[in-house]
Amino acid sequence: MNENLNINNHQRAEILTQALPYIQKYHDKIVVVKYGGNAMISEELKMQVMEDIVLLWLIGVKPVLVHGGGPEISEMLKKVGKESKFVDGLRVTDKETAEIVQMVLAGKINKQLVNLLGEFGGNAVGISGIDGHLIEAKVKDERLGFVGEITNVNVQPILDLIEKHYIPVVSTVGCDSDGNVYNINADTAASFIAGAMHAERLITMTDIPGILRDVNDPDSLIKRVNTEEARQLFDEGVITGGMIPKVECCIEAIEKGVRRVTILDGRVPHAVLLELLTDEGAGTMVKGMD
Numbered sequence: 001m002n003e004n005l006n007i008n009n010h011q012r013a014e015i016l017t018q019a020l021p022y023i024q025k026y027h028d029k030i031v032v033v034k035y036g037g038n039a040m041i042s043e044e045l046k047m048q049v050m051e052d053i054v055l056l057w058l059i060g061v062k063p064v065l066v067h068g069g070g071p072e073i074s075e076m077l078k079k080v081g082k083e084s085k086f087v088d089g090l091r092v093t094d095k096e097t098a099e100i101v102q103m104v105l106a107g108k109i110n111k112q113l114v115n116l117l118g119e120f121g122g123n124a125v126g127i128s129g130i131d132g133h134l135i136e137a138k139v140k141d142e143r144l145g146f147v148g149e150i151t152n153v154n155v156q157p158i159l160d161l162i163e164k165h166y167i168p169v170v171s172t173v174g175c176d177s178d179g180n181v182y183n184i185n186a187d188t189a190a191s192f193i194a195g196a197m198h199a200e201r202l203i204t205m206t207d208i209p210g211i212l213r214d215v216n217d218p219d220s221l222i223k224r225v226n227t228e229e230a231r232q233l234f235d236e237g238v239i240t241g242g243m244i245p246k247v248e249c250c251i252e253a254i255e256k257g258v259r260r261v262t263i264l265d266g267r268v269p270h271a272v273l274l275e276l277l278t279d280e281g282a283g284t285m286v287k288g289m290d
Contacts, residue, residue: 029199050120077100092147098182102130113169124169127170158170211243223283247263262284265282
């Protein structure tokens with residue numbers, strides 16, 4: 001049963017008025033959302049994320065959507081008979097794979113998201129890290145081929161779109177001065193972009209509730225942590241595996257000038273709105289040393 005049926009008009013009004021201080025807080029502020037994982041695979045969740053982005057845009061927030069698309073890249077590689085290989089969790093990317101990455105991210109996925117935002121009333125423009133040399137990169141590791149380590153970000157194209165009241169949708173491919181195309185980790189790209197823009201918030205969507213003190217206990221969620229405490233959690237072995245690079249990106253974003261970074265569960269309906277516009281929030285918020 002739809003829970004909305006159990007909410008009366010008075011309760012709806014209460015929910016809206018409780019959001020007012022947060023609407024005022026984030027009005028005219030840049031919020032970067034890194035989007036991927038299950039929230040991208042599920043069509044229902046995808047629609048809800050796009051609704052959240054458009055709602056933020058309509059109330060005067062300046063959202064920037066940065067996306068990856070690992071599962072769709074793997075699917076396309078499989079269709080063309082190319083095996084996906086990984087080293088240390090990163091996709092080995094030869095020249096042909098780099099072309100497919102560009103096609104899937106900058107083409108298919110990027111334009112799907114732009115189209116969906118438009119369906120919900122948003123005015124979005126898709127760009128890639130190649131456009132305006134937004135993401136410049138070099139080879140990260142010879143074993144990985146064209147997997148890029150970011151050397152510079154030029155966020156002026158994004159700022160130009162925001163100034164014209166568009167929602168920028170950024171696909172995470174990079175380039176160098178020789179015309180090579182690089183596969184860029186979306187978490188890393190989002191942290192660099194948010195940092196360069198001195199964004200008010202960076203929200204990175206993942207497939208778990210946030211930083212868990214016990215990975216087997218969803219109730220052990222750590223709701224707030226500063227950068228020093230986060231580093232201690234590395235030392236204590238609380239942050240392990242795939243969460244290590246995500247939290248490293250959070251710390252890096254804070255050090256680059258982002259005020260707050262949140263890791264949240266993209267599987268939760270309207271998680272972005274819950275995080276930004278409610279007292280409860282969602283996921284784990286990482287902040288600097290006050």
